[in-house]
Amino acid sequence: MTGLAYGWECALARRWPGTAMADDAKAPTRAPRAAVADPGPREYAALNDAMDRYARGEAAAFSVLYERLGPRLRGFLMRVSGNPATADDLLQESFLRIHRARGAFSAGAPVVPWALSIARNVYRDHLRRKKLRDPAIAPRYEDDDDSPEERLPSTAGHPEELAVAREAADIVRRALAALPVSQREAFVLLRFEHLSVEEAAEVLGTTATAVKLRKFRAAEAIREALAKRSEEAG
Amino acid sequence: MSRPEEDLLNDLPDPFAEALARPLPAPPAAAALPPAKTRDAVGRLRLAALLAAISYEGLLLAITGLRSDLGAAPRAALALLVVSPLIAGGLALYAASRTSSGASVPARVAGWTALAASIFAAGAVIAEGSGHAGHAASVWPCVLMTLLLGAGPLALGLFAFRGAFATGAPARSAALGVACGALAASTLALECAGGGFTHLLVGHGAGMLAGGLAGLALSRSQRA
Numbered sequence: 001m002t003g004l005a006y007g008w009e010c011a012l013a014r015r016w017p018g019t020a021m022a023d024d025a026k027a028p029t030r031a032p033r034a035a036v037a038d039p040g041p042r043e044y045a046a047l048n049d050a051m052d053r054y055a056r057g058e059a060a061a062f063s064v065l066y067e068r069l070g071p072r073l074r075g076f077l078m079r080v081s082g083n084p085a086t087a088d089d090l091l092q093e094s095f096l097r098i099h100r101a102r103g104a105f106s107a108g109a110p111v112v113p114w115a116l117s118i119a120r121n122v123y124r125d126h127l128r129r130k131k132l133r134d135p136a137i138a139p140r141y142e143d144d145d146d147s148p149e150e151r152l153p154s155t156a157g158h159p160e161e162l163a164v165a166r167e168a169a170d171i172v173r174r175a176l177a178a179l180p181v182s183q184r185e186a187f188v189l190l191r192f193e194h195l196s197v198e199e200a201a202e203v204l205g206t207t208a209t210a211v212k213l214r215k216f217r218a219a220e221a222i223r224e225a226l227a228k229r230s231e232e233a234g
Numbered sequence: 235m236s237r238p239e240e241d242l243l244n245d246l247p248d249p250f251a252e253a254l255a256r257p258l259p260a261p262p263a264a265a266a267l268p269p270a271k272t273r274d275a276v277g278r279l280r281l282a283a284l285l286a287a288i289s290y291e292g293l294l295l296a297i298t299g300l301r302s303d304l305g306a307a308p309r310a311a312l313a314l315l316v317v318s319p320l321i322a323g324g325l326a327l328y329a330a331s332r333t334s335s336g337a338s339v340p341a342r343v344a345g346w347t348a349l350a351a352s353i354f355a356a357g358a359v360i361a362e363g364s365g366h367a368g369h370a371a372s373v374w375p376c377v378l379m380t381l382l383l384g385a386g387p388l389a390l391g392l393f394a395f396r397g398a399f400a401t402g403a404p405a406r407s408a409a410l411g412v413a414c415g416a417l418a419a420s421t422l423a424l425e426c427a428g429g430g431f432t433h434l435l436v437g438h439g440a441g442m443l444a445g446g447l448a449g450l451a452l453s454r455s456q457r458a
Contacts, residue, residue, distance in 0.1 A: 057272035059264060066261040075254050084253040092262055097397070099267050101458035103276030104398035106332075117400040118458050165247065173249035192248065205401055207338045222246070 043068070044112065051111035055102045065111075066095060072112065072193065073119045079188040080123055082177055090126055094119040113199045120185060120203055127181065167229070175225040179218050186214035187222075276398075280331075283394035287387035287414070291421040294383055301427040311361040315423035315434070318357020322350035322442075323416030330409035331395070339402030347409045351442060354416060358434035371428030376437030379425070383418035384411075384441035388448060395456055403457035404450050411449025415442030 047068050054061035073094050078087035097118050105114060176184055182204070189200040190211070201208045248254070271279065301307070329346030391410045399406045418441035428437065449456075 055273040057274075062264070062267075063261065066258070070258045070261070071254070074258065075250070078250045078253060079248075084250065084256075088259045091259065095262060096267070097458055099262075100270045101397050101400065103271040103273050104395075104400075104458065105273065107273070114400050121400070121457055169247045169249045169251075172246050176249070191246065201338055202401055205340060207341065 044110065048108075048111050051102075051105055051115075052107060055105045055107070062099070065098070069111070069115055070095070073115060076116055076119055076188060076193055077123060079176065079192055080120075080181070080184055081126075082173070086126070090119070090122050094122045097122060110199075113195065113202050116189065116193065116195070117203045117205075168226075171225050171229050172222060175222040176218075178225075179221055183214045183218040183221070186211050187218035190215050276394075280394045283390040287390050287417060290386035290390075291383060291417060294386075295421055295425055298379070298425050300424055303427045304424075307427070308364060311364045312423070314357045314361040314364070315438075316420050318361075319354050319416040319420035319423070319438075322354040322357075323413040323420070325350040325353065326409045326413035326416060330406040330413065331398075340405040343402055343405040343409050347405075347412050347446070350409075350412060350416065351439075354419060354439060354442065355435055358438070359431060362429060362431055362434065371426070371430075371433055371437075373433050373437035373440075376422060376426050376428060376433065377440040380415065380418045380422050380438055380441030381444055383421050384415045384445050387414035387417050388445055392449070392452055392456065397456065397458050399453075399456045400458040404453040407449035407453035407456045408446040409449070410456075411445030411447065412442045413445070414449075415439075415445030418442075418445075 047065070050061045050064040050068065054065055070091065074087055074091045077090045077094070078084055081087050081090065094115070098115055101118065105111070176187070179187070185204060186200060189195045189203060190197070195203065197208045197211050201211045204211060304312075326347050329343045329350070388411055391414055392407070395407075395410060419438045422438050422441075426438070428434075
């Protein structure tokens with residue numbers, strides 16, 4: 001690993017103190033853990049209960065659902081669409097569809113994969129509408145008026161570390177943007193949404209094997225992008 | 235410190251971390267939400283659709299009349315021709331409506347639907363082998379009749395399951411269509427005295443195939 005790449009890794013660790021890299025910077029012998037925390041079974045149980053109550057007609061449960069499920073759906077929509085403003089619009093549409101489909105939600109079923117499926121359908125419909133408006137547009141990240149800096153970490157910190165951190169995040173964003181939609185969806189669901197392969201397969205309407213393959217290809221593409229930058233830095 | 239590339243991927247920075255840290259937009263106002271059925275209401279709607287579908291079959295049967303050999307046809311064979319499509323339809327409806335968890339919804343639904351079709355085919359074959367001995371008849375009038383018998387239940391089924399399928403909408407909608415075609419085949423067994431493997435499988439089974447294709451074509455409206 002080159003000097004700049006090593007420095008980049010340490011900078012990332014200091015910039016994202018909650019990550020495993022940060023822990024390793026302090027205690028290199030500790031095993032790495034997930035950078036984004038899995039909500040845990042208690043939270044899932046609370047979500048499933050809220051959806052069950054909403055399906056039975058309890059209106060107050062909608063706000064609970066929105067508060068607890070909203071961040072997850074927004075995260076998924078933002079990472080697959082690449083546009084925070086679009087993600088917020090699609091989030092509203094997703095909850096509208098969740099509301100409409102509440103009667104079809106089976107008692108005792110897990111709500112997170114179901115809701116993510118609906119969010120994915122919303123995103124796919126959004127892509128279809130865009131393509132109908134302009135067939136030349138390939139399904140990829142959307143250009144928006146926001147400056148790319150607004151999507152990157154804030155400017156506090158050592159200049160070199162900051163530059164490295166921003167660059168790393170931008171490399172990941174560009175690598176995600178370059179992926180086919182199916183690979184991006186699979187990677188986001190497994191890497192950021194903490195779904196199991198089987199759950200991701202259900203959301204994506206495909207087999208577990210296909211999900212693993214899509215994730216592998218996405219990971220390879222991102223890895224290559226990171227390695228290429230490392231080589232350029234070295 | 236050197237790190238395998240896999241660990242680096244596991245610790246990828248989230249390019250949208252700061253955007254996601256911003257507060258959620260306000261939820262849709264309760265007053266702005268359109269009316270949406272609860273689970274109980276959906277259950278009642280689907281039951282009503284099923285009863286309406288059966289009534290539709292009964293009405294058409296009343297118009298066309300029962301088969302002329304109803305008293306003379308072997309009861310076991312006749313029962314098989316009526317019941318095996320109902321079992322097939324039940325399986326296909328189960329495949330369509332059950333919320334699944336786990337992988338490969340389309341493959342699972344397709345498996346159940348294929349089993350349903352096999353049960354229908356087996357019933358027809360066994361009935362013929364058991365002395366059904368219906369008269370030779372052209373398949374085409376029965377093809378048309380089964381399409382007519384299946385159209386009403388399919389319309390009712392698509393209405394009852396509108397926007398219900400978050401995952402696997404094409405496969406589930408096709409299974410719903412197969413179920414409606416199976417109901418049509420069961421009804422037709424009470425109306426048509428025609429026999430022969432080809433007649434029963436093609437003439438009476440056409441509704442299942444057509445229903446499946448129609449369900450597949452109209453699956454967009456069934457997607458949540």
